Amino acid sequence: xxxxxxxxxxxxxxxxxVSNMKKHFSISKGLIIERKVGSxxxxxxxxFLIQRGETLGLVGESGCGKTxxxxxxxxxxxxTEGEIYIDNHxxxxxxxxxxxxxxxxxxxxxxxxxxxxxxxWTVNSIISEPLRVHKIxxxxxxxxxxxxxxxxxxxxxxxxxxxxxHEFSGGQRQRIGIARxxxxxxxxxxxDEPISALDVSIQxxxxxxxxxxxxxxxxxxxxxxxxxxxxxHICDRVAVMYLGVxxxxxERNELYENPLHPYTQALLxxxxxxxxxxxxxRSRIVLTGDVPSPINPPSGCRFHPxxxxxxxxCSIDVxxxxxxxxxxxxxxxxx
Amino acid sequence: MGQLVWRRFRxxxxxxxxxxxxxxxxxxxxxxxxxxxxxxxxxxxxPLRLTAPNLQHPFGTDTIGxxxxxxxxYGGQISLMIGMLxxxxxxxxxxxxxxxxxxxxxxxxxxxxxITEAMLNIPEIFLLIVMAKFFGGEIPEVDLFGRTFSxxxxxxxxxxxxxxxxxLARIVRAQFLSLKENDFVLAxxxxxxxxxxxxxxHILPNSIAPIIVSATLGxxxxxxAEAYISFLGLGVQPPTATWGNMLDGANNYLxxxxxxxxxxxxxxxxxxxxINFLGDGxxxxxxPHSRAA
Numbered sequence: 145x146x147x148x149x150x151x152x153x154x155x156x157x158x159x160x161x162v163s164n165m166k167k168h169f170s171i172s173k174g175l176i177i178e179r180k181v182g183s184x185x186x187x188x189x190x191x192f193l194i195q196r197g198e199t200l201g202l203v204g205e206s207g208c209g210k211t212x213x214x215x216x217x218x219x220x221x222x223x224t225e226g227e228i229y230i231d232n233h234x235x236x237x238x239x240x241x242x243x244x245x246x247x248x249x250x251x252x253x254x255x256x257x258x259x260x261x262x263x264x265w266t267v268n269s270i271i272s273e274p275l276r277v278h279k280i281x282x283x284x285x286x287x288x289x290x291x292x293x294x295x296x297x298x299x300x301x302x303x304x305x306x307x308x309x310h311e312f313s314g315g316q317r318q319r320i321g322i323a324r325x326x327x328x329x330x331x332x333x334x335x336d337e338p339i340s341a342l343d344v345s346i347q348x349x350x351x352x353x354x355x356x357x358x359x360x361x362x363x364x365x366x367x368x369x370x371x372x373x374x375x376x377h378i379c380d381r382v383a384v385m386y387l388g389v390x391x392x393x394x395e396r397n398e399l400y401e402n403p404l405h406p407y408t409q410a411l412l413x414x415x416x417x418x419x420x421x422x423x424x425x426r427s428r429i430v431l432t433g434d435v436p437s438p439i440n441p442p443s444g445c446r447f448h449p450x451x452x453x454x455x456x457x458c459s460i461d462v463x464x465x466x467x468x469x470x471x472x473x474x475x476x477x478x479x
Numbered sequence: 480m481g482q483l484v485w486r487r488f489r490x491x492x493x494x495x496x497x498x499x500x501x502x503x504x505x506x507x508x509x510x511x512x513x514x515x516x517x518x519x520x521x522x523x524x525x526p527l528r529l530t531a532p533n534l535q536h537p538f539g540t541d542t543i544g545x546x547x548x549x550x551x552x553y554g555g556q557i558s559l560m561i562g563m564l565x566x567x568x569x570x571x572x573x574x575x576x577x578x579x580x581x582x583x584x585x586x587x588x589x590x591x592x593x594i595t596e597a598m599l600n601i602p603e604i605f606l607l608i609v610m611a612k613f614f615g616g617e618i619p620e621v622d623l624f625g626r627t628f629s630x631x632x633x634x635x636x637x638x639x640x641x642x643x644x645x646x647l648a649r650i651v652r653a654q655f656l657s658l659k660e661n662d663f664v665l666a667x668x669x670x671x672x673x674x675x676x677x678x679x680x681h682i683l684p685n686s687i688a689p690i691i692v693s694a695t696l697g698x699x700x701x702x703x704a705e706a707y708i709s710f711l712g713l714g715v716q717p718p719t720a721t722w723g724n725m726l727d728g729a730n731n732y733l734x735x736x737x738x739x740x741x742x743x744x745x746x747x748x749x750x751x752x753x754i755n756f757l758g759d760g761x762x763x764x765x766x767p768h769s770r771a772a
Binding site for chain 2: 218220243251252264265321328
């Protein structure tokens, strides 16, 4: 798969640039002498650009490598191959000091608000951790003022600073996680399914909060999700992942109204429609079979064993990443 | 959190018994020293050797005429101190080895765990005896807390500490292996927190419960280990008394002078039993899965 628009790398408008990023987890066997017997190709050549202030949605079914993309992008997992730039910092070659700068600029919000906060730490220590690590404030007074300010930003009462995470509900905990991510004034936040663990009634609140914060601080998001209607609501552009690769990417409305890749079409046909008449009228594309194993992905186009329109050459040739219209890219032989 | 633990602990009758007995034993060996001076405990009134318990010597006298009561008091101080200091070494080493092995994994883990297993494969008594013989030569006396100790006390503390950290290291490693997969560790790394802080400020406080339990039980084991080596004459050297070295030689008077072994033996038994009860109670109280409150 080729790079999207590599000529734009020096563009000040582009905050995040990923080209041909791969992350393979090796599988080893043997008790005493470990040897590598294979690898899980969780992410196998992913390229995308994110402009300043925009939200890129990353969708796909469970196990397709969305979360791994987010974590590898931030350098939390060492990438196997490819280039990753965040605000012109090379993530893969950054040394200690530069890495700290990247950590300050690029933050993360986690899926599970129960596991992502240390149960032994108070809200105050959790939110002020980035302030301490990056030595943003020296005096304790400034630090606690900043923590209060952050709690206000996420609509939590500053009186709660000395509570422990288990005293909060899921939605409140997610707000604490958001406050922590905001503490170091980042430019870019990877939101790794930030709402999928929450009640539907709380989801809207958290999404609105994320949107307000984006407007207020000109934040850039990589929004990883599997709820397609929520993605349409919050994202400017959407990329669809299948088995470690991006199969289609387009501007939000273009993708939802004119999906080209058969996998995108199948995904979108599964989105519930609030109107039962329309819902019954439309045809649902049901994919057969399961997602193949990322240890041994299918040859050619990875989607061909489940694709309703697959031809013979789909199992041999890897489809090219082609530009269809201005901002609509797809990897499929039959489009 | 603290309240819940206390409530669960209080329900454990034997643990309360253990805690109370331990406090009494501490009062006995520290408070007793206010009544008898140490020189009295070490004073050999040879004509009175092997006197049965009487009003003058409630616990009798030993083979060279020293007062057994006073010696159990000062011996208790040494035995309890050896137990706690040895566990301090055990805890520091165990946490260090276990945390590094569990957190870093891979080759660090392999090397540290092979060393741990090698240490576990050597019979403990054998290791204790060899090390006691090797290090136990002529060690100068040391002054600590206003008392003069035989240097062998320090040697024994080191030997017991250095031979008992392996189980704790394994417990800590297992805790780290599971805790490091938590999202809050990933969040800390995404924040830029150093490995040192992640190990000691994020993960360690979450694995403190099994460490406390293991350390408590470790005190009992250390006191027993001291008793073994001192009983074999390789441990703390006279005139410094410990419960262990008071038993040394008492086996020759099993029937003719039972007070020689009865009182120190009873104190060791009570201490070890109480600590084990206390440890059991703490294990149940600190275990988040036992919701019986």
